[in-house]
Amino acid sequence: MYKGFKKGGSMKRLAIITVGKTHSGKTTFAKTLENKLNHSFIMEQDNTADFLHTYYQKLLPKQGANTLKHSISKVIVDYAKEYTDCHIIACSANRTRKGRTYLLEDIYDKHEFVRILVHFDIPDIDPASVYF
Numbered sequence: 680m681y682k683g684f685k686k687g688g689s690m691k692r693l694a695i696i697t698v699g700k701t702h703s704g705k706t707t708f709a710k711t712l713e714n715k716l717n718h719s720f721i722m723e724q725d726n727t728a729d730f731l732h733t734y735y736q737k738l739l740p741k742q743g744a745n746t747l748k749h750s751i752s753k754v755i756v757d758y759a760k761e762y763t764d765c766h767i768i769a770c771s772a773n774r775t776r777k778g779r780t781y782l783l784e785d786i787y788d789k790h791e792f793v794r795i796l797v798h799f800d801i802p803d804i805d806p807a808s809v810y811f
Contacts, residue, residue, distance in 0.1 A: 722770065
């Protein structure tokens with residue numbers, strides 16, 4: 680069980696960031712981890728997207744990045760950082776170096792978090808090559 684890492688008298692929290700393709704197991708991994716890691720929660724952008732699609736569909740962009748989804752997700756993470764002692768399990772399909780760098784340098788600062796990046800690098804499978 681992770682007890683924290685003390686530096687300068689304060690406890691560092693974990694920021695576990697899962698990245699990978701859709702349907703690669705990120706959410707399943709995150710849910711299993713959340714059940715094992717006390718004081719943790721999953722920041723799942725799919726949940727934010729579902730909320731927006733259900734209640735604020737007219738605000739969604741017709742094309743391009745969903746900046747509203749990203750803004751709401753950032754507010755949730757900022758709240759968790761400021762007002763809780765929770766470890767954060769962040770599910771992200773963001774596989775670009777720029778996207779990961781943003782998460783590691785701007786959102787989950789190394790002075791506040793022990794940062795762990797879990798990359799689900801599942802190879803593409805040609806359905807024609809699968810035999811039953």
